[in-house]
Amino acid sequence: MEKKGGLMGWLDKRLAVDALWKVMMSEYYLPKNINFLWSFGVLTMLVFVILVISGIFVLMYYKPDSHMAFDSVNKTIMMDVAYGWVFRHVHAVGASIMFLVLFIHMGRGIYYGSYKAPREVVWVTGFILFVLMSATAFTGYLLPWGQMSYWAAQTITTLFSKIPFIGPDLVIWIRGNYIVEDATLTRFFALHVTLLPALILVFTAIHLYAVRVVGSNNEDGIPMTKEEKKEKGIPFWPVFMSKEYFVMSVFLLFFFFLVFFNYKFAMDPINFQPADYLQTPPHIYPEWYFLAFYEVLRGFFFSETLGLIGFVLSMFLPLFLPWLDTSPYPYISGKHRPLFKIMWWIFVVDFIALTILGKLPPTGLFAWLGLITSLVYFAFFIALPIISKIEKKKVASGGGQ
Amino acid sequence: MKELKILAVLIVIVGVTYWGIEPLAHSIMHKHIEEAIHKYHLPDYEFSDLGSTPPLDGDPAKGKEAFQMFCASCHGLKADGIPAPMDPKTAAMSFGVVPPDLSNITSYTDKKFLFHFIKDPAKASEFKKIAMPAMGLQDEQIADIIAYLDSKAKKVHGEELFKEACGRCHGAKYQKIYAETPPDALKKYLGKVPPDLSIIMKAKGEHYLVAFINKPQALLPGTSMPRVGLNKEATEDLMKYLDEISDPHKEQRQKVGIIVLAYMLVMIGLTYAWKKKIWKNIH
Numbered sequence: 112m113e114k115k116g117g118l119m120g121w122l123d124k125r126l127a128v129d130a131l132w133k134v135m136m137s138e139y140y141l142p143k144n145i146n147f148l149w150s151f152g153v154l155t156m157l158v159f160v161i162l163v164i165s166g167i168f169v170l171m172y173y174k175p176d177s178h179m180a181f182d183s184v185n186k187t188i189m190m191d192v193a194y195g196w197v198f199r200h201v202h203a204v205g206a207s208i209m210f211l212v213l214f215i216h217m218g219r220g221i222y223y224g225s226y227k228a229p230r231e232v233v234w235v236t237g238f239i240l241f242v243l244m245s246a247t248a249f250t251g252y253l254l255p256w257g258q259m260s261y262w263a264a265q266t267i268t269t270l271f272s273k274i275p276f277i278g279p280d281l282v283i284w285i286r287g288n289y290i291v292e293d294a295t296l297t298r299f300f301a302l303h304v305t306l307l308p309a310l311i312l313v314f315t316a317i318h319l320y321a322v323r324v325v326g327s328n329n330e331d332g333i334p335m336t337k338e339e340k341k342e343k344g345i346p347f348w349p350v351f352m353s354k355e356y357f358v359m360s361v362f363l364l365f366f367f368f369l370v371f372f373n374y375k376f377a378m379d380p381i382n383f384q385p386a387d388y389l390q391t392p393p394h395i396y397p398e399w400y401f402l403a404f405y406e407v408l409r410g411f412f413f414s415e416t417l418g419l420i421g422f423v424l425s426m427f428l429p430l431f432l433p434w435l436d437t438s439p440y441p442y443i444s445g446k447h448r449p450l451f452k453i454m455w456w457i458f459v460v461d462f463i464a465l466t467i468l469g470k471l472p473p474t475g476l477f478a479w480l481g482l483i484t485s486l487v488y489f490a491f492f493i494a495l496p497i498i499s500k501i502e503k504k505k506v507a508s509g510g511g512q
Numbered sequence: 513m514k515e516l517k518i519l520a521v522l523i524v525i526v527g528v529t530y531w532g533i534e535p536l537a538h539s540i541m542h543k544h545i546e547e548a549i550h551k552y553h554l555p556d557y558e559f560s561d562l563g564s565t566p567p568l569d570g571d572p573a574k575g576k577e578a579f580q581m582f583c584a585s586c587h588g589l590k591a592d593g594i595p596a597p598m599d600p601k602t603a604a605m606s607f608g609v610v611p612p613d614l615s616n617i618t619s620y621t622d623k624k625f626l627f628h629f630i631k632d633p634a635k636a637s638e639f640k641k642i643a644m645p646a647m648g649l650q651d652e653q654i655a656d657i658i659a660y661l662d663s664k665a666k667k668v669h670g671e672e673l674f675k676e677a678c679g680r681c682h683g684a685k686y687q688k689i690y691a692e693t694p695p696d697a698l699k700k701y702l703g704k705v706p707p708d709l710s711i712i713m714k715a716k717g718e719h720y721l722v723a724f725i726n727k728p729q730a731l732l733p734g735t736s737m738p739r740v741g742l743n744k745e746a747t748e749d750l751m752k753y754l755d756e757i758s759d760p761h762k763e764q765r766q767k768v769g770i771i772v773l774a775y776m777l778v779m780i781g782l783t784y785a786w787k788k789k790i791w792k793n794i795h
Contacts, residue, residue, distance in 0.1 A: 143794075146515050185711055186686050189761075196761050197768070215522065345794060353790040357783040364776040371769025376534055383715035383758075384707065394541050399533045463525065467532030471540055 134323065136348035140340035142329035149327065150358040151216040156315070157359055158209045161366075163308065165202040169195070173254065175300035177293040180256035181385040200370045200378075206248050207377040208366055210400035213241055221432065222455055224443030225328040231433040233325060236318040238430045240311060245401070245426075247307040250299040252398060253291075257382030262395045264299070265291045265388075270408075273419050290388055332444025394472065402469025403462050403488075409473045410465075410485030421485060428492045435495040438502045450498045458491040545720065548730045555726035557744045562628040562636060566651050568658055575660025578653045583614070586644075591615035591664040604693045607643040608701030610680050619665040620677050623658055625741030630654045637738035638729045643701070670753045677742060677750065678709065686710035687757055702736040713758035718751050725750075 123129045133139075141149070172192055174183040188195040217237070220226055226234035253264045268285055272278040287294030326340060335344070345351055369377070376399065381392055397405050408422035428435075438448065445451045464484045471477045539546075548554070552561075579589065586603075588596030590613055596603070600610045618626065629636040631654060633644040649657075668676055675689060681698055683690040685708050691698065695705045713721065720731070725747060728737040742750065755762075 146518055148518060182686075190686065196765065211526065350790055350794060353783075353787045357780070357787045360776060360779040360783045364773060364780060367769070367772045367776060371765055371772065376530070380715050380717065383711050399529075402533065459525070463529050463532070466529055467536065470533050470537040 132348075136352075137346055138341075139323060139347040140337070140344040141327045141347060141351050142333075142335055142340060142344050144330045144333075145327065146330060147354070147358050148215065148219040150355050151212055151219065152322075153352075153355050154212045154359065154362055155209065155216055157362075158205055158212055159311065159315070161201060162205045162209065165198045165205060166304070166308075168198040169202055170304060175254070175297050177256060177296050177386075180254060180296060184255045185383065197370075200374050203377045204366065204370045204374055206251060207398065207400065208369070209244060210248070213244060214400070217241065217429070218459065220328075221429075221458075222445045222452075223328055223330060224332045224436075224445055224448075226432045227332075227436060227438075227443045228433070229325045230321075230328065232321045233318060234433055235430065236314050236321060240314050240318060242426075243307055243311050243314060247303060247311065248398065248400070250303040250307065253296060253299045254303065255382060256296065256386045257379075258384045258386055258390075258392050259379050259382040259395070261291060261386035261388065262392055263397050264295065266395055267397070268295075270419060270422070273415065292388075328443070330444060331446060332442045334441065334443075396470050399466060399470070402467075403465035406465040406469035406481050407485045407488060409469075409478075410481040412473060412478045412482065421489075425485075425488055428489070431492075432495070435492055436499055437496070438499040439506050440502055448498070448502065450501065451495075454491050454494045454498065457487065461487040461491075545723075545731055549723045552727055552730045554723035554730065555744070555747065557622060557726070557747075559622060559625045559628070559636075559741060562625065565624045565627045566655065568623055568627060568655050570652065570655030570657070570659035572656070572660040572663040574653075575656035575658070575663075578649070578657050579660055582647050582649060582653075583657065586611045588613045589615050589661075589664065591666070600692055601694065604697040608693075608697060609643050610693045611643070612676070612680060614661055616665045616668050616676055618658065618662040619667050620673060620743060620746035621741045622743040623662070626658055626661075627654055629741060630657065636741070638727070639736065639738035641701070641736070642738055669749055670756075673746060673749055674709075674753055677740065677746065681706045682709045684708060684710045684757060704736070706737070709754065711758040713751075713754040718755065721754070722747055722751060 119128065169184075169188055172183060172187045172195065174180055174187075184199065188199050190196075220234065220237070249264075249267065253260045268282055268291065271285060272282040274281060283289060285295075286292070287298055326335070326337065329335070396402065404422060404425050407425040408418045411417040411421055436451075438451075440448060445455050461484050464480070465488060468477055468481050468484060473481055576592070580594075584594055585597055586607070588594050592615075596611070596613060598606065603610045621629075625636060630647065630649065631651075632646045633642045634640050634646070671687065671689070674684065675692075679689060680692045681702070687710065691706070693701075699705050716724070724731045724737075725740070725742055728735050728739055
C-alpha cells in the first residue's frame with residue numbers, strides 16, 4: 112500500500128480506512144449484466160436516511176400523549192413550525208414509498224433467484240428488515256392519533272386475541288389497557304423511535320456485509336467467482352454508483368412530486384379527524400402496503416381462524432423461499448426457468464389484486480374474489496417445490512438449461 | 513432499451529395499483545354519497561323540497577313590531593340595538609343551544625328557506641329536536657319579519673361568517689374560536705359534541721362539505737346537524753375560509769414544490785452526464 116500523509120493517512124494507520132473503502136466500495140465488483148432494478152437496494156437506504164432526518168425534526172415537536180398528539184401533529188408541526196409541514200409530508204410519503212421500493216427490491220430478488228444459494232443469509236436478513244420496517248410503519252401510523260390511526264391499531268391488535276390460550280391476556284399486555292389508549296400510544300412511540308430503527312440499522316449492516324461476502328446476483332443468475340467479477344465486472348465505486356446517483360435523482364423527482372403535489376395517498380383524509388373510541392369509521396383499512404396481507408386475512412370470510420392462519424403464513428412464508436425452491440439449475444435466474452417465470456407473474460398480478468381488494472368492502476363479489484386471490488397467493492409457494500422437482504428430473508435426463 | 517422496457521412495466525404495475533387503491537376504492541366506498549348528491553341535485557340552493565313561498569315583499573316597520581312580539585324573547589338583534597334577552601350560558605341551559613343574534617341572518621341564509629324555517633323549524637331544518645318551536649305566524653307576518661331583518665343585515669365574510677353561521681355549535685380551536693354554546697349543553701341537545709372544524713376541509717373535502725351543509729340528512733341520515741339554509745354566496749365564502757384555515761401553507765407548498773422539482777431536474781441532468789462520462793469506456 113502506498114504511503115499517504117495528511118488526515119487520511121493518519122486515519123488509515125488507526126482505522127484501516129483504505130482497506131475498508133476497497134472492500135466496501137472501490138474493489139467490490141458487480142457483474143455487468145444487471146439492470147437498474149439492482150439500484151433499489153441503495154434506494155431503500157436513501158429513503159431510510161430521509162425518514163430518519165425528517166423523523167428527528169418531527170420528533171422535536173411531537174407530543175406522545177393521547178390528549179396532545181393530534182394537535183401537536185396537525186397544529187404545531189403542520190401550521191406553527193416553519194416548514195414543519197415539509198418534514199411531516201416527507202416523513203409520511205417516505206414511509207409509504209419505502210414499501211414501494213422494498214416491494215420492487217424483493218420482487219427483483221425473487222424473479223432473478225437472488226434468494227437461492229449462496230445468498231440465503233442475504234434473503235433472510237432482508238426479510239427481517241422487511242418485518243422490522245412493517246413494525247416501524249405500524250407503530251408510527253398510530254402516532255398522529257387520527258381516526259384511522261386509532262382504528263387500524265385497534266383492529267390489528269385485536270388479531271392477537273385469537274391466539275389460543277394466551278390471546279386475550281396478550282392483547283391487554285400489548286395495549287397496556289383494555290382498549291387502545293394513552294399507554295398504547297406511548298409504547299408504540301417508544302418502539303417507533305428507539306428499538307425498531309436501531310434494529311433496522313443492525314440488520315442493514317449484516318445485510319450489507321452478507322452481500323459483500325457472496326456478491327451480487329445478475330440477470331442471468333450465472334454464478335461468478337470474485338475473480339471473474341473483477342475481470343468482467345464493474346467496481347461498485349465509482350462505476351455502479353455513478354449510475355445509482357442518476358437513478359436516485361429520477362427517484363427523488365418522483366418522491367418530491369408526491370411530497371408537494373400528491374400526498375393524499377399517504378395521508379388519509381379520515382386521519383385528519385381526531386381518534387374517537389366511540390365512533391367506528393364506516394371503512395377501516397390499513398395503509399396500502401399492508402392491504403394484500405390484510406385481504407388474505409379477510410379472504411377466508413367463512414372462518415376467522417383460517418383467515419388468521421392465512422394472514423400469518425402470507426407474511427412469513429417468503430422467509431422460507433430459499434428452502435422451498437431447491438431447483439438444481441445452475442443459472443438461478445427466473446429468466447431461464449419458464450415454469451418459475453409464469454408462477455412469478457401470476458404471483459405479482461395476484462399481489463396487486465389482493466392490494467386493491469384489500470381496500471374495498473368485503474361483500475358480495477369482492478368477498479369471493481378475495482378468497483380466490485388469497486388461494487392463488489399460496490399457489491406460488493406450493494408450486495416452488497413442484498417446479499423444483501420437475502427441473503430436477505430435466506437435469507437428470509440431461510435436459511434443462 | 514431493455515431498461516426502458518423494465519421501467520415501463522414498473523410504471524404500469526404501480527399505476528394500476530394506485531388506480532385501484534385510490535380512485536377505484538374511493539368511488540366504491542363513497543358510492544352512497546355520490547348517489548345522494550345525484551338524487552337530490554345537491555347543492556340545491558332553491559331548497560326545492562320545501563315548496564314555494566308567497567312573495568317576500570313585506571313591510572320592515574310592521575316586521576319590527578312582529579319581531580319584538582314573537583322573536584325578541586329569545587333572539588337579539590344587535591344591529592338595531594335589541595340585545596339578547598339572556599346571557600349565552602343561561603340561554604344554553606334553557607334551550608340546549610344559544611339562540612342566534614339575527615342581525616345578519618338574511619345575508620347568509622336563503623330567504624325562501626328562512627320563510628319555511630320560521631313557519632316550521634323542525635321540517636325545514638330536517639331536525640326534529642330543534643330548539644325553536646313553530647310560532648304559528650301568518651305568511652304576511654313572516655314576510656314582514658324577513659323584510660325587517662333584511663333591512664338591517666350586512667354582509668359578513670370569513671371568520672365573522674364562520675362564527676355567525678356555524679359558531680354556536682362548532683369551534684375552530686386552531687383559530688382560537690370556541691363554540692358559543694358550552695360543550696355539555698351541546699352534548700345534551702345533540703347527543704354528542706359537534707366536531708371542531710379547524711381542519712375539517714382536509715378530512716372531508718369541499719365536494720362533500722358543500723353537499724352536507726346543504727342537506728345533512730341526505731348524506732348522513734340521522735345526523736344531529738340541522739339544515740341551516742346557507743345561500744350559495746355564503747357557502748362559497750365559508751368554503752374558502754375553511755380551506756385557508758385547514759391548509760395555511762398551500763401557497764408556500766406550491767412555490768417550494770416547484771423549486772425543489774426544478775432542482776431535481778438539474779440534478780438528473782448532472783448525474784446523467786457523470787454516468788455517461790464514467791460508463792463511456794465500459795461495455
